[in-house]
Amino acid sequence: MVPFAGWEMPVQYSGVIDEHVAVRSSCGLFDVSHMGEIEVSGDGAIDFVQFIMTNDIERIKDGQCQYTLLCKEDGGVVDDTIVYRFNIDRFLFVVNASNAEKAFGWMKKVQAKEQFPDVSIEDLSPRYAQLAVQGPKSVEVLRPLLDIDPEEIGHFHFHMGLLGGEIEAVVSRTGYTGEDGFEIYLDPTDAPAAWKAIMETGRVHGIKPTGLGARDTLRLEMGYPLYGHELGEKITPIEASLGKYVKFNKDFIGREVLEKQSNEGAERVLVGLKMLDTGIPRQGYEIQNSGLSVGEVTSGTMSPSLEVGVAMGFVKTALKTPGTAIEVIIRGRAARAEVTTLPLYKK
Template structure:
């Protein structure tokens, strides 16, 4: 990517000052790590860490038929949440493939905040706007606020203890996938949600760009040695331990939520795009199969694109995400079986070596929050 077109979050200089190693990620300069990904990973599991995830897309959908449009374009049931709640769902195409996975916040009865993956912002906007015009929802408006607001994720077992010092909102009373809007670090109209991508206890902060630096500095100051800045490398290993899917690796437009083992966010009792296709896929069970696995050999790490093979060395699938679990001290991975196999023996091919894997249920680790 041309460096002239790489965006910077508001906290770019703060990351540099803290010694972060920066890389291009999803079109933004992002900190991959400050110390080491292993140190940052375990700090989040045992103490707390703060992440700048301002690269994520932030779309506002509002208007009389905004809820009806979301209901048609996504798989989950937006009618099941109230104002002050959030919902994980998928935006799908005409064939049932995943355009994006996203979190939707119900701000008002006819106003929603959509948090989408950075690389999918323009694609999502076009898809939604095309349907606004197609279905003549002229009173529905999509507004891109991605470059006006920032997002901070404060994650870890000590996160709420320290964050509470900066707000009068009782953070422990915010239920999972709920949010409140109020004062944080002296800043008004901050959205505080009990969500995150690490599996550990924590909150995410949505704030205007002009105020994000104050909150970032105040959190690090109030937490001192108990909250450290963390990069996207540890964020990736943390989400992998929980088995959370990553768009562009575990999810794509060629993969349906059924194939991705996300049937729990498909509500067939409602009308939505590609419903019949997904119903048929669920009934016939002739689709690729999502798996999660462990490798006992600590010195062997599976990576995206590694092939999965059977005992006859026939290719039967591929690894979509892989890495090392600092908590388990083992290698773990996610992947897909593309053939209807009749064997329990599955191997991953790494540097021409056949390595045995053990399929397990998610999550890989249990968090005591």
């Protein structure tokens, strides 16, 4: 167990590699109740939501969810989030645990400054636990427990119903692993019973309880950003290679800066890295090209799926082409690597 954003979190149960392989081949169960939940509701809620997020909420319907970013005026990222659209007057933002208080306060300040008097913003984090069922066997694991066939829940759609016949839950087909999977929101008092029920139905499919360690290696293989590594208040979505989640057909906070950066290009950009020499790249390691410093690793690991050192990092935009030779400075040694496309792991 390790402290994380005020929570005690399990790094591993049976082992990071064992859990990682289980998610890629069968199924893993995560307790991610540390995530924050902020509800935006009331008359004008959709206009407020459109203004604070980079993506376009009008592109999804009630019962769907969408990945987006919340940005400051200078384009720096307050947080990245999944927003759930219940109806035109009710939305739920699922935010990172380390940013929940900050994101809530930022939304309240924007509301006051921009005058959305009929919009209500509530931090509902204490009311929600969250479990994630991830892996190719996720549908089979949940089928005996849900009041509908989980296969009927489309990707980035959600269902409000019963789990185990009596536990009220919101179930979305989303995740942070790159595998098929579901995230389940429920009352914290129901979480132990839900965990037990999922482990029971998942036993025949080889389900494994999965901790933070495997969650990190899984998301890294997929090139998914982690706030504090690939994202931050000094990093823009354009720099983080997340431009497809920024829609310029509407107004939003930070639009002017991001549109200029999108048109003119950023000085640095997030890329995938694959080691050619032995060694594991880690956050903060220097990236060089022909002996010159050109960037820094943001996340790195030994990939359990690829069995090679992999990383993400920022480099000068001129070096973003896949196949570009670079070096990662590992304990004073220049280890050969190359720029590669994201995701690093492809099924």
